[in-house]
Amino acid sequence: MKTILVTGCAGFIGSHLSVKLVKDGCLIVGLDNLNDYYNPLWKLENIKEINNYSNFKFIKGDILDKNLLANLFKKHKFDCVIHLAARAGVRPSIANPELYEEVNIRGTLNMLEAARNHEVKKFIFASSSSVYGNLSKIPFSEEDTVNFPVSPYAATKKAGEELCFTYSHLYDLPIICLRFFTVYGPRGRPDMAPYLFTKAIFEGQTINKYGDGSTSRDYTYINDIVKGVISAINFKCKYEIFNLGNSQPVTLNKFINNLEKITGKKAAIKKMPMQPGDVEKTYADIIKAKKYLKYNPRTGFYEGLKKFVQWYKKERM
Numbered sequence: 001m002k003t004i005l006v007t008g009c010a011g012f013i014g015s016h017l018s019v020k021l022v023k024d025g026c027l028i029v030g031l032d033n034l035n036d037y038y039n040p041l042w043k044l045e046n047i048k049e050i051n052n053y054s055n056f057k058f059i060k061g062d063i064l065d066k067n068l069l070a071n072l073f074k075k076h077k078f079d080c081v082i083h084l085a086a087r088a089g090v091r092p093s094i095a096n097p098e099l100y101e102e103v104n105i106r107g108t109l110n111m112l113e114a115a116r117n118h119e120v121k122k123f124i125f126a127s128s129s130s131v132y133g134n135l136s137k138i139p140f141s142e143e144d145t146v147n148f149p150v151s152p153y154a155a156t157k158k159a160g161e162e163l164c165f166t167y168s169h170l171y172d173l174p175i176i177c178l179r180f181f182t183v184y185g186p187r188g189r190p191d192m193a194p195y196l197f198t199k200a201i202f203e204g205q206t207i208n209k210y211g212d213g214s215t216s217r218d219y220t221y222i223n224d225i226v227k228g229v230i231s232a233i234n235f236k237c238k239y240e241i242f243n244l245g246n247s248q249p250v251t252l253n254k255f256i257n258n259l260e261k262i263t264g265k266k267a268a269i270k271k272m273p274m275q276p277g278d279v280e281k282t283y284a285d286i287i288k289a290k291k292y293l294k295y296n297p298r299t300g301f302y303e304g305l306k307k308f309v310q311w312y313k314k315e316r317m
Contacts, residue, residue: 001055003027004233005078007063007111008085010034012187013126013180015046016222017082017229022050024230029076031085033062037092038190046187063107066114073118080122080233083111086156089191090130090277093153104156108163116171123173124232125164129181129218129245129282130154139285142179142241151277161241168239176232181245181284185222185304186311193217193255194305198312201263206270213253215274216281218245221299221307231293245284246297255301262306 004021008014009030022028030047034040050056061068063085086104087093093100108125115123132140133148149155161177168175184194200207228244250258256267289295299307 001025001027002079002233003029003076004080004082005029005031005072005076006082006084007031009058010043010047011084012046012189013183013222013225014084015043015187016185017084017226018047018056019050020226020230022053022056025055027055028057029072029078030056030058031061031063031072032058033085034060037088063110064103066110069110069114070117073114073120077118078120080124081111081115081120082124082126082229082233083108084126086126088153088189090151090153091275093151093156094277097152100152100156104153105159105163108160112163112167112173116167116173121174122233123164123167123175124229125160125175125177127161127177127179127241128154128157129179129243129284130279131158131161131179132279132282134279138281139247139283140243141285142243142288150279153277165239172238174237175239176235176237177241178229178232179241179243179284180225181218181220181243181282183220183222183225185308188222188308194308195312197256197259197267198263198309199316201259201265201267202317204268206268207256208272209252209256209269210272210278211252211274213256214251215278216249216251216283218247218249218282218284219301219304220244220246220297221304224297224299228289228293228295231295235293240292242289242293242295243284243286244289244295245282245286246301247284247286248301249281249283250301258302258305259309262302262309
């Protein structure tokens with residue numbers, strides 16, 4: 001039985017991953033500080049179904065607490081660390097860059113230090129497609145240069161990847177950085193478009209459309225992401241970066257049209273200028289992940305959005 005630490009375990013991706021790993025028989029220690037970026041009670045609800053499993057242990061704590069981390073690593077002898085905990089969101093990072101630097105960079109450094117001090121066998125870092133910035137070449141490949149992040153959030157994720165490379169190089173710590181492309185699905189964060197737009201259309205509120213609607217995102221369904229992360233746990237390497245996306249970008253206009261079809265409601269649109277830090281498009285080249293991780297996303301956007309709307313109606317309305 002693998003013993004795995006999942007940071008950010010009560011968040012959107014972390015909870016789905018923790019539930020799957022627990023049910024697969026892994027011993028999971030979940031760490032989350034339950035911050036107020038959104039309702040902490042929703043985060044606790046995310047892991048409610050596994051709280052009574054003997055192979056799941058929840059720890060309320062912070063990745064900035066080095067003493068807590070030292071004690072956790074010493075006690076549990078982790079085979080693998082999956083580091084998902086971070087301050088998320090492009091626009092909030094512009095408003096509060098110091099917080100993003102502290103949590104996303106210093107927190108990741110703390111995790112890497114604990115992992116190398118306790119001889120962890122595998123470290124998985126949750127990076128982001130935001131590291132590609134406004135790259136004109138598409139689709140985005142792991143071989144592309146990513147020296148031009150356009151938000152503090154993106155810059156912190158790039159810094160996290162570089163710290164990971166350094167620790168892998170210096171200490172022979174096997175590390176995989178996974179660049180997630182706009183993950184969506186049940187339990188999705190309330191600050192992201194699927195949640196915001198669904199809430200607005202059901203409540204008869206206005207949807208803010210930034211730009212002319214031609215911007216696009218490579219929306220990736222949560223179940224496909226979880227499968228990719230689990231494959232990474234078992235992939236032997238020294239240091240690798242993988243894109244985890246759907247490789248089928250969806251324009252903002254198409255997104256809204258699909259949501260109207262699924263809900264049977266007409267969206268009220270307010271046109272807004274593009275926001276600082278936003279990118280024109282994201283588009284994942286997933287050839288490498290397909291080859292080495294056997295990653296094969298199966299959920300199309302319309303199907304995935306329909307599942308999200310069903311969840312929203314049940315859990316949030």
